[in-house]
Amino acid sequence: MKPFIEKLPLSEDRSFVAQTHRTPNFEVPWHQHVEYELILFTEGAGLSFIGNYVGEFEPGDIFFLGSDVPHTFQKSHADLITSAVVVHFRENFWGDEILNLPESKSIRRLLQRSMNGLKIGGKTKEVLQPLIQSLETEKGFWRITRLCECLSILSETKDYITVSTQEIKALNPRDKDRIDSVFQYTMENFKEPIKLSVIAKKAGMSIPAFCSYFKKRTKKTYIDFVNEVRVGYACKLLLTTQTSVLQTCFECGFNTVANFNRQFLKIKKTTPSQYRKKLETV
Numbered sequence: 001m002k003p004f005i006e007k008l009p010l011s012e013d014r015s016f017v018a019q020t021h022r023t024p025n026f027e028v029p030w031h032q033h034v035e036y037e038l039i040l041f042t043e044g045a046g047l048s049f050i051g052n053y054v055g056e057f058e059p060g061d062i063f064f065l066g067s068d069v070p071h072t073f074q075k076s077h078a079d080l081i082t083s084a085v086v087v088h089f090r091e092n093f094w095g096d097e098i099l100n101l102p103e104s105k106s107i108r109r110l111l112q113r114s115m116n117g118l119k120i121g122g123k124t125k126e127v128l129q130p131l132i133q134s135l136e137t138e139k140g141f142w143r144i145t146r147l148c149e150c151l152s153i154l155s156e157t158k159d160y161i162t163v164s165t166q167e168i169k170a171l172n173p174r175d176k177d178r179i180d181s182v183f184q185y186t187m188e189n190f191k192e193p194i195k196l197s198v199i200a201k202k203a204g205m206s207i208p209a210f211c212s213y214f215k216k217r218t219k220k221t222y223i224d225f226v227n228e229v230r231v232g233y234a235c236k237l238l239l240t241t242q243t244s245v246l247q248t249c250f251e252c253g254f255n256t257v258a259n260f261n262r263q264f265l266k267i268k269k270t271t272p273s274q275y276r277k278k279l280e281t282v
Contacts, residue, residue, distance in 0.1 A: 016089035016147065018135035023075075026082045030072045030184050035088035036114060037065040038150065039073075040132040044082025045240060046075035047232045049187060050117040051164025052218040054228040056235050062125050062132070064154060066115035067091065069164070070180060074187065076236040085132050087147065094144060106155040113162065122159030165219040178203050179217055190229045191253045196222070227263045230254060234264065238276045245272045 045058040050071045057073060065071055075082040091111065099108055120128065131150050138146050185202050199222065200210035214222045230252040237248045246257060254260040264272050
């Protein structure tokens with residue numbers, strides 16, 4: 001299944017979109033759009049899928065995604081209310097020439113970095129939160145200056161991590177459809193055993209060809225990708241429920257506690273029990 005191509009509405013008096021999406025309007029499948037996306041989560045928690053990245057999101061988290069980067073944000077359980085302030089803008093929303101100005105050099109670099117998805121942290125996240133929220137209510141030229149302020153802050157900070165290593169622009173349409181189909185199937189089935197034979201067939205390839213293809217396109221093995229999805233979901237269970245480590249192990253799709261602990265330690269640099277204890281002391 002290829003990502004849903006989202007068409008974003010613009011009114012006559014708006015050059016970019018800034019609005020809150022709240023359950024049930026928050027729930028959007030694996031999708032992409034030409035607009036850049038700046039998103040601030042305000043309610044709920046769950047898993048973020050950005051390119052080939054899998055990680056958690058919670059209130060206060062901010063992501064900046066480049067044009068056509070495929071993504072989806074899945075809440076941790078069906079009944080959870082989730083919302084976010086979402087800002088969408090095109091590269092030329094402020095005109096065709098401003099990015100060519102010498103003063104825009106740092107913004108051009110920021111837009112290039114965003115093609116791999118950025119997760120913002122540190123003090124920058126705290127500074128940006130009220131600015132992003134204000135974009136929903138600002139009027140007139142103040143909307144543009146406020147968004148420019150956000151982009152300027154992002155262009156100068158080092159408080160971020162680059163999340164995806166997938167070279168989105170390098171994929172031809174056939175490759176993109178194949179990868180998107182694999183990602184979608186994984187998101188829908190990671191709680192159950194996934195056989196390489198099944199996922200390879202989904203991609204229309206033999207098992208050896210698929211394993212080589214996936215590693216080349218995403219910079220990681222398919223097994224590593226599935227483990228990241230499962231560990232990310234485990235983090236949400238450990239954070240939001242009283243589910244035991246043993247129960248969490250099996251609910252996330254792992255078949256042994258030993259493997260669960262080993263993969264959790266590899267990805268999170270701590271054990272599930274230590275992860276939960278650390279959260280309880282925060």
